[in-house]
Every structure is written in structure tokens, then in C-alpha cells.
Amino acid sequence: MHRYTESARRYALHARLLWRAAPVHSVLNVVLVVASAATVTFGIVATGRLIGTLPAAVKAGVGSPAADRAWWWLAAAVAAYVTGPLIHAAENAVAQVVSARYLRLVFDMVAEVGTAPYGITHLEDPEVAGRLDAVKRAMRDWTFVTGVEQTWNLLATRLSGVGALVVAANWNWWAALLAAGSYALMAKVLVAWLATIFDDLLEATGNQRRQASYVRDLMTGAPAAKELRLFGLADWLVHRYSTAWRDAMTVVWRNRHRNLWPILLASAITLVVNAGVFALLARDASAGTVSLASLVTVVQALLALEAFGPLGDNQSALGRNTSTATMLVALRRRLGLPGLPARSPAAEPAEPVEPAEPVEHVEPVEPEPVPAARSAAAVIELREVTFHYPSRTEPTIERLSLHIPAGQSVAIVGINGAGKSTLIKLLCGLYPPDAGIIRIDGGDPSADEATRNRVAVIFQDFVRYHLPLRDNVGFGAHTRHDDDAVLAKALDDAGGTSLLDRLERGWDTVLSSEYAEGTDLSGGQWQRVALARALAAVAGGAGVLVLDEPTAALDVRAEAALFDRFLEVTRGMTTLLVSHRLSSVRHADRIVVIGSTDPTRTGTGIVEDGSHEELMAAGGAYARMFSLQAARFAAAGASETAVDPR
The missing domain is CATH 3.40.50.300 (P-loop containing nucleotide triphosphate hydrolases)
Known part of the structure; x- marks a missing residue:
């Protein structure tokens, strides 16, 4: 029972995310979904009525009232089957808008996990880092995106099942409910099974499977290619990868097989129930209690009750989506963030600006350059x-x-x-x-x-952004990121003016050869870019x-x-x-x-x-360390200037 309650809770969370991301478009899609389901149900009824009127129409001939009824039901059936795809197309178009806003919302939620808690303790926690990595990997999978897009198709299918149930209930309400219930039972069991699988995958991805992915990236990426070949590591890495992957997936495979029996049992129940329902319908038809029109209509309705059952890849994709979203929300709450971000207030309309009084034309004066501000x-x-x-x-x-x-x-x-x-x-x-x-x-x-x-810092492992030089320097003073005077002053103070001169695209050159018209920098050049970034921070307010x-x-x-x-x-x-x-x-x-x-x-x-001179005179720990380093550098041929302990 807990698994089924958990499934309902996940669907509720999914609905809240959709509403938070795109409320107007979500409502519009619900309206289209209801209309789509209604056309399916009406098509079932119209088709049955058309078949039922054909014998009398053929017998009475063209122009008879019976023929007119047949023509009317034919037009109604055609209208239903033509309108349905049109509504479905509109539904998919709106779904794309909802999907784009939904993805933007959850991507922002993930970004907030990494950036909103200012400290980095949570990112250094292996469990938190593993779960965050698992969520990011799952969101890059096509099933996550498909799960968002297929939400509306799945809902339309379920609602068409409701219409089919109403139609079938006109023949025998308890038999219709029994058939729909058997399909729903199988769907519930399958959804719970899929949720278990996806949860296991996320857990494995966050731990052992992440290690396997790391080894795989070593084998297929450029950074380790030289050493991999030089030391003959290929066979060892292949073995390590297969072992790590097998260890990671053992739990997933075991749970898949262990939880299969409820699905097999539910499938058997569905088969027996539907066989009995169709046997009951055949008995009524042979007894003459069901007309031809009703027979055709009820058969279509009973077959359409499959809408309550498992819905294949679409349902699997939605399961993947809800499982990932659930882990993301749980991770946010663990870090003290709200499960769902607060909705951004609508932008207020700008105040109307009064037209300025006309002024006499004045020749423009070239402003004097303003030096970059220096913080206290x-x-x-x-x-x-x-x-x-x-x-x-x-x-x-x-x-x-x-x-x-x-x-x-x-x-x-x-x-x-x-x-x-x-x-x-x-x-x-x-x-x-x-x-x-x-x-x-x-x-x-x-x-x-x-x-x-x-505070502005250049860490030992400072980031070498694969972005233009402007960004690599300007990130230090994000409030003056586009001020060329500030950037040029910082780069000049860092001794990097010659670097700027040799870049073909100047400030807009991407500092990575992995991009068109990009370029790599030497270690020393990167040091100057990093130093310029810190110096630019002074203009941004760093003290x-x-x-x-x-x-x-x-x-x-x-x-x-x-x-x-x-x-x-x-x-x-x-x-x-x-x-x-x-x-x-x-x-x-x-x-x-x-x-x-x-x-x-x-x-x-x-x-x-103390000062260098004071500490050297004191003859303590600093003096001993300095003298030891000086002797070592002197023995290695270092310059006297670099090691002179004066």
C-alpha cells in the first residue's frame, strides 16, 4: 500500500511542478485533453450507431429516414475522427510550451541546490554530491524530457478510458467496472515496479554507478588518453569498468526480478476478468438482449478500457520523471531549501515617462576617461x-x-x-x-x-572557464563586467596586455581550443588571467x-x-x-x-x-623553514635573488 500511496504523492508533486512552471498553459492543456477524450468517446458512440443504422438504411434505400440517420451518424463519426487529431496537435503544441517552462524550472531548482546554500560543505558531502550527480544525469536522459511532454497524452488516454467506462456501463455497470479495475490494478503494480527500478538506478548512479561512469570516461576521453596508452591500462580499465558496473547494477537487477511476481499476478487477473466480460457480452448478444449498434459500441468501449492499464514507454518516461523530481525535492529539503521555489512575482508595469521639455541643441563634449574605482x-x-x-x-x-x-x-x-x-x-x-x-x-x-x-580570491585550483577572455577577467567584477576600461586596467596590472594583443578576437576570444576560433593558454598565461580576475574585483567592491x-x-x-x-x-x-x-x-x-x-x-x-626580518632574527620555525628552502634551492641552482634570506 505504501508504494501506491507514494506513486500518488509523486503524481501530485508532478502536477504542482507543472502548475508552478506554466499555470495558464497547463489549464489550457487540461481543457484540450478533456476535449480530446470527449472526441474519442463520441467517436465510439457514433461508430456504433452508424453500424447499427446500416441494415435499415440499406433496406429502406437512399432518401429514406433510415438512410438519413445513417448519413448523420457517418458525418458525426467522421467529425469525431477528424477533430481528434486536430485537438491532439494543438495539445502537443501547448505541451511544448509547458515542457520548456517545466524544464527551466527544474533546471533552476538543480542550480539552486549547487549555489543557493553559499557554503560548500554540502557539495563535499559524498552522499549529497552523489544524489545531486544522479539527478543531473537523469535529467539529461531523454526519458526525463519525454515524461514531461507525454503527461498530457497519458492524461488524455486515461480520460478517454473514463468515457469508455461510462459507455460500457450502459450495458453492464459491474462488468465494466470489473474490467476497468483489472487494467487499473495492472497499471498500479507496474508503476510501483517502475518507481522501484528508477529509484534503484538513481541510488546506484549516485554511488557505485558513478564510479563506473568515471572509469568509462577515462577510457573514452582525451585527458587520460596519453597515460592510458603509455602504461597499457586499457585492459585493466575495461575489467574495472565491467566489475564496477556489475556491482552497481546487482541491486537493480535483483529488485527487478524479485518484484516481478505482482505484475505476473495482475496480468493473469486482467486476462481472466476480460475473458469473462467478453463471454458475458457474447451471451447477451446471442440471447438478443444487445442490439447490433450496442454490441459494436460496447466492444469498442471494452477494448478502450485498456486506457486504465499500463501505457508502455510513455508511462515509463513519466515514472522516470517523477522519480527524479521526487529525489530533487527531497535533496532540496535536506539542504534547508523549499521543496518548490517561490513563484517569481509578475513584473510590474513601468511608470509612464513624461516627455522631456525640448532643449536647445548643444555640441556633445567628449567625456574624460574615468579611472576604475578602487575599493577601500x-x-x-x-x-x-x-x-x-x-x-x-x-x-x-x-x-x-x-x-x-x-x-x-x-x-x-x-x-x-x-x-x-x-x-x-x-x-x-x-x-x-x-x-x-x-x-x-x-x-x-x-x-x-x-x-x-x-573578498576576492585566486585559489590554487582556480577555474579555467571555457568562455571568452572578457568573462574570465570580468567575473571578478560582475557588476562592471562590460566595462572595458576596468578589464583592461586589471589585465594590464596583471601583466597580461601582451596576451590580449595576440588574441585574434580580443576580449571575445574563447579560452579553449575545443571551440571554433578558441585558443588554449599556457600555465603562466592562465595565472595572469586569474590574477586579473582578482584585480578586477577591486572595481567590483572587493576590499x-x-x-x-x-x-x-x-x-x-x-x-x-x-x-x-x-x-x-x-x-x-x-x-x-x-x-x-x-x-x-x-x-x-x-x-x-x-x-x-x-x-x-x-x-x-x-x-x-612578524615581518620577514623580525622572524629571521628570532631564529624560530620560520627562520628554520626559510633557511632549509634557501639551501635546497641554492643546491638546485636557483638564483640568489630568489633565495637570499636577507
């Missing part, structure tokens, strides 16, 4: 901040306090795993702290969007600029040059530099060393704090 530097305050990842029991950062005045450049250094990148993510509000306070100009970045907009080891792939001299360039063009701004190469950040106003402050604890705190 921000103050950063961390007090007793503690944070641990959900997958770990020990804190990554523990009771860390740090004050950074406006306009100061600060380098955050420490050994790998000390929590440097975690600290930056906390400053961005990507994670809320477990305890303590984080403030940027008095605002909480984990709760206030305006405060978050004050804190952060470089979180984005130059790890560069050699030490190139990294040092880029960091020095960054400090030069951001002088007066609040800047944070994160790097494991100490020679690259020694010119910062202040260096903060984070690490374990208590051997009995795993959390990170501040170990040392």
Missing part, C-alpha cells in the same frame, strides 16, 4: 576561531585569533596540512566556523552577502585580495615575480598571500606562521607573527 581596504578580525571538517573528529583550526588592519599585506605560511587554505575558505564564508568570530569590516562572511563580496597558492605549478622565480607584481599593484589594499615557498612572500608587510601550538592537540594556531 578592509579590516579582518578573527577571534578564537575553531573549525573541523565533518569527516574529521579533530579540529583543523583551533582557537585562532588574528587581526589584520586595513591596507596591510599579510603572508600566511606553514607546513602542508596546517590549515592555510581552510583559513582562506573561512574568510570567504565558504564554511561557517564551529566556534569563534570572523569579521570583515564588522560583517560576517558566512551570513552576509555584502561582506562576502568584499580584501587573496592569493591562495595559485602559482604552485610555476617555478620559484616565476612565482616570486608574480607575487611581487601582486604586492606592487595592490599596495594600500588588504592582501593575503598563501604559499609554501617562503622566498615568494618575504616582501609582505607581515608574515603569519600557522601550525600546531600544542603537541597534544591537532588544531592549528598562530606559531609566529
Whole structure:
């Protein structure tokens, strides 16, 4: 019973989504669906009446009242069979509009799952990430789209079954109900079975099946092609893929076979019931209690009761659709989002604009160029901040306090795993702290969007967007995305002017060779584009600029040059530099060393704090790390400038 209740709940959710996406067009389609079902029912009646009048019409001859009745029913039947396809065509046309708006709605719902909760904790949760990936994959499948489009055809078919039931009930109401009920039973059982299969597929897609898909993409994609051939991995990957796929699908296959017996039983019941109903009709016809017209009409109606039964691929597609939508809504509620998004208010009509008074013609004056706005530097305050990842029991950062005045450049250094990148993510509000306070100009970045907009970061794994150069730089200042002066200034400050000069389409060049007229960039060129993106953020209101080891792939001299360039063009701004190469950040106003402050604890705190010269003179952890790196680079032939510990 629970499975059948769940099916009804899913159909109700589907109806709410349709209404939310396109209320007017949905109502129009319902009207067309009812009209379509009515024409089918009328066609059944008209055909039966036509057959019933033919013997008398033939016997009476042309021009007789009997012949006139026959001609009338013929015209009615033709009208029904001609009108039906026309209504169906109109229904499909409106359905396309509903489908497009429905898909836009659910795509927005998926996008909101990934973006509306500002933090990234939920995206790093394997279970949530797996379910989100399963929903996205299911929505790309043709059955999801087909399920939306076929909703109205399925509804029209069901309603035509209601009309057929009414017609058949005029002969024998209980026999008609019994036949319709047997079909409905089989449909219910099949829908529940399909729902189980689709749910299993979504679960498998979100876990083991996702691993199988990853291995498949390795075998068929370009990124791993070189190593796959070099190391002879083809056979191993084929075996790994088949094993992972088989393990993922075992549950699906087992449930398919285990839940088949209700379908077989329902099919047997339907067969027995319909055989009995048609035998009863044959008995009545042979006894003369059913006329020829009624016999033809009832036979058509009984056959049309199949509309209550399984409806093949269309019903399977709708099942796939409702299963996916149900998982999406459940995922949204788990993340604290409303199951369905609030309907956007209708745009209010604009106020009429009064015509301006005519003015005397004045020669236009060329405006002076306005320099890109520079945001005020921000103050950063961390007090007793503690944070641990959900997958770990020990804190990554523990009771860390740090004050950074406006306009100061600060380098955050420490050994790998000390929590440097975690600290930056906390400053961005990507994670809320477990305890303590984080403030940027008095605002909480984990709760206030305006405060978050004050921070611009280039992460180590910064995104290389397959989009035009304009977007790759302009995303830093999305409020001034189309301001060429802002973009040009940011790219010039990042040392990327020569890059712009060599691109054939300039700012509109797509930075990927996978697109026509696109181009690839070298690692160093991408570094400058990323730096320009962060510098553009200043024009967009950022008051804190952060470089979180984005130059790890560069050699030490190139990294040092880029960091020095960054400090030069951001002088007066609040800047944070994160790097494991100490020679690259020694010119910062202040260096903060984070690490374990208590051997009995795993959390990170501040170990040392001061300028490069002060920390070297202190001879502590920073001096030891710097000297060790300097000796290593000197032994490797690095330049004296890059490693000079002065």
C-alpha cells in the first residue's frame, strides 16, 4: 500500500511542478485533453450507431429516414475522427510550451541546490554530491524530457478510458467496472515496479554507478588518453569498468526480478476478468438482449478500457520523471531549501515617462576617461576561531585569533596540512566556523552577502572557464563586467596586455581550443588571467585580495615575480598571500606562521607573527623553514635573488 500511496504523492508533486512552471498553459492543456477524450468517446458512440443504422438504411434505400440517420451518424463519426487529431496537435503544441517552462524550472531548482546554500560543505558531502550527480544525469536522459511532454497524452488516454467506462456501463455497470479495475490494478503494480527500478538506478548512479561512469570516461576521453596508452591500462580499465558496473547494477537487477511476481499476478487477473466480460457480452448478444449498434459500441468501449492499464514507454518516461523530481525535492529539503521555489512575482508595469521639455541643441563634449574605482581596504578580525571538517573528529583550526588592519599585506605560511587554505575558505564564508568570530569590516562572511563580496580570491585550483577572455577577467567584477576600461586596467596590472594583443578576437576570444576560433593558454598565461580576475574585483567592491597558492605549478622565480607584481599593484589594499615557498612572500608587510601550538592537540594556531626580518632574527620555525628552502634551492641552482634570506 505504501508504494501506491507514494506513486500518488509523486503524481501530485508532478502536477504542482507543472502548475508552478506554466499555470495558464497547463489549464489550457487540461481543457484540450478533456476535449480530446470527449472526441474519442463520441467517436465510439457514433461508430456504433452508424453500424447499427446500416441494415435499415440499406433496406429502406437512399432518401429514406433510415438512410438519413445513417448519413448523420457517418458525418458525426467522421467529425469525431477528424477533430481528434486536430485537438491532439494543438495539445502537443501547448505541451511544448509547458515542457520548456517545466524544464527551466527544474533546471533552476538543480542550480539552486549547487549555489543557493553559499557554503560548500554540502557539495563535499559524498552522499549529497552523489544524489545531486544522479539527478543531473537523469535529467539529461531523454526519458526525463519525454515524461514531461507525454503527461498530457497519458492524461488524455486515461480520460478517454473514463468515457469508455461510462459507455460500457450502459450495458453492464459491474462488468465494466470489473474490467476497468483489472487494467487499473495492472497499471498500479507496474508503476510501483517502475518507481522501484528508477529509484534503484538513481541510488546506484549516485554511488557505485558513478564510479563506473568515471572509469568509462577515462577510457573514452582525451585527458587520460596519453597515460592510458603509455602504461597499457586499457585492459585493466575495461575489467574495472565491467566489475564496477556489475556491482552497481546487482541491486537493480535483483529488485527487478524479485518484484516481478505482482505484475505476473495482475496480468493473469486482467486476462481472466476480460475473458469473462467478453463471454458475458457474447451471451447477451446471442440471447438478443444487445442490439447490433450496442454490441459494436460496447466492444469498442471494452477494448478502450485498456486506457486504465499500463501505457508502455510513455508511462515509463513519466515514472522516470517523477522519480527524479521526487529525489530533487527531497535533496532540496535536506539542504534547508523549499521543496518548490517561490513563484517569481509578475513584473510590474513601468511608470509612464513624461516627455522631456525640448532643449536647445548643444555640441556633445567628449567625456574624460574615468579611472576604475578602487575599493577601500578592509579590516579582518578573527577571534578564537575553531573549525573541523565533518569527516574529521579533530579540529583543523583551533582557537585562532588574528587581526589584520586595513591596507596591510599579510603572508600566511606553514607546513602542508596546517590549515592555510581552510583559513582562506573561512574568510570567504565558504564554511561557517564551529566556534569563534570572523569579521570583515564588522560583517560576517558566512551570513552576509555584502561582506562576502568584499573578498576576492585566486585559489590554487582556480577555474579555467571555457568562455571568452572578457568573462574570465570580468567575473571578478560582475557588476562592471562590460566595462572595458576596468578589464583592461586589471589585465594590464596583471601583466597580461601582451596576451590580449595576440588574441585574434580580443576580449571575445574563447579560452579553449575545443571551440571554433578558441585558443588554449599556457600555465603562466592562465595565472595572469586569474590574477586579473582578482584585480578586477577591486572595481567590483572587493576590499580584501587573496592569493591562495595559485602559482604552485610555476617555478620559484616565476612565482616570486608574480607575487611581487601582486604586492606592487595592490599596495594600500588588504592582501593575503598563501604559499609554501617562503622566498615568494618575504616582501609582505607581515608574515603569519600557522601550525600546531600544542603537541597534544591537532588544531592549528598562530606559531609566529612578524615581518620577514623580525622572524629571521628570532631564529624560530620560520627562520628554520626559510633557511632549509634557501639551501635546497641554492643546491638546485636557483638564483640568489630568489633565495637570499636577507
